[in-house]
Amino acid sequence: MQVLFLILAAVALISGVLVVIQVNPVRSALYLILNFFTVAGIYLLAHAEFIAAIQVIVYAGAIMVLFLFVIMLLNLRQPEEGGEKQHLAQKISGAALAGVTALLVIYTCTRINLGPAKEMVPGFGSTEAVARSLFTDYLLPFEVTSVLLLVALIGAVILARARLD
Amino acid sequence: MVVPLIYYIALSSALFAIGVIGVLIRRNAIIIFMCIEMMLNAVNLSLVGFADHYQAIDGQMFVFFVMTVAAAEVAVGLALIVAIFRNKATVNVDELNLMKW
Numbered sequence: 001m002q003v004l005f006l007i008l009a010a011v012a013l014i015s016g017v018l019v020v021i022q023v024n025p026v027r028s029a030l031y032l033i034l035n036f037f038t039v040a041g042i043y044l045l046a047h048a049e050f051i052a053a054i055q056v057i058v059y060a061g062a063i064m065v066l067f068l069f070v071i072m073l074l075n076l077r078q079p080e081e082g083g084e085k086q087h088l089a090q091k092i093s094g095a096a097l098a099g100v101t102a103l104l105v106i107y108t109c110t111r112i113n114l115g116p117a118k119e120m121v122p123g124f125g126s127t128e129a130v131a132r133s134l135f136t137d138y139l140l141p142f143e144v145t146s147v148l149l150l151v152a153l154i155g156a157v158i159l160a161r162a163r164l165d
Numbered sequence: 166m167v168v169p170l171i172y173y174i175a176l177s178s179a180l181f182a183i184g185v186i187g188v189l190i191r192r193n194a195i196i197i198f199m200c201i202e203m204m205l206n207a208v209n210l211s212l213v214g215f216a217d218h219y220q221a222i223d224g225q226m227f228v229f230f231v232m233t234v235a236a237a238e239v240a241v242g243l244a245l246i247v248a249i250f251r252n253k254a255t256v257n258v259d260e261l262n263l264m265k266w
Binding site for chain 1: 234
């Protein structure tokens with residue numbers, strides 16, 4: 001299982017780096033889909049079957065189709081940046097800062113005591129267990145979510161339709 | 166046999182850092198947006214890892230809600246990008262300095 005995790009993690013990291021360094025946005029989007037699939041595989045290893053299915057359907061399916069759709073719609077042909085040099089110092093310092101922060105987080109987590117892993121509960125992460133929690137403890141947030149999606153839907157329609165002058 | 170929690174935290178931190186780097190070094194608004202999605206995904210990964218470690222379903226509930234917010238955010242954000250592109254014919258964030266002081 002650890003071997004599987006490490007393989008999936010390696011693919012996730014490589015595809016993540018490729019998302020950032022690709023010049024063509026379509027290729028970035030395709031590598032991001034690969035990244036989402038590997039993360040879904042890791043969810044399966046972590047006994048989160050329902051979340052893995054949602055990850056594939058919502059992220060790799062719906063959200064990335066939306067991204068590809070917009071990329072095709074805008075039909076971006078021009079090279080991204082003219083002044084490559086003027087940003088170089090910013091880029092290096094930004095990348096260094098992000099890397100150092102991530103290493104500090106990992107180092108801190110190795111130093112603190114995270115407690116022992118609990119015994120595996122039967123059926124943990126199954127659709128049944130998730131639904132039971134969703135419709136009892138988290139019923140109100142679940143209902144509010146529908147309002148959020150409605151607001152986003154209306155907002156997206158109005159923004160994409162109106163001419164901002 | 167079981168994957169240690171620190172592996173999840175390390176992978177999550179690394180993916181988050183890659184997302185941050187992408188936001189900081191790229192100038193294409195769509196790619197910046199994709200990197201934000203990757204950062205949300207990295208946080209979800211650590212939540213799932215913790216939920217598995219402590220066998221608490223609440224972590225997976227949080228992932229569910231984060232995904233909902235991400236979907237809403239993508240819909241609005243891409244609509245904004247389309248609206249901006251129709252006005253200025255660019256998605257390069259260096260040229261979008263209307264609100265810059």
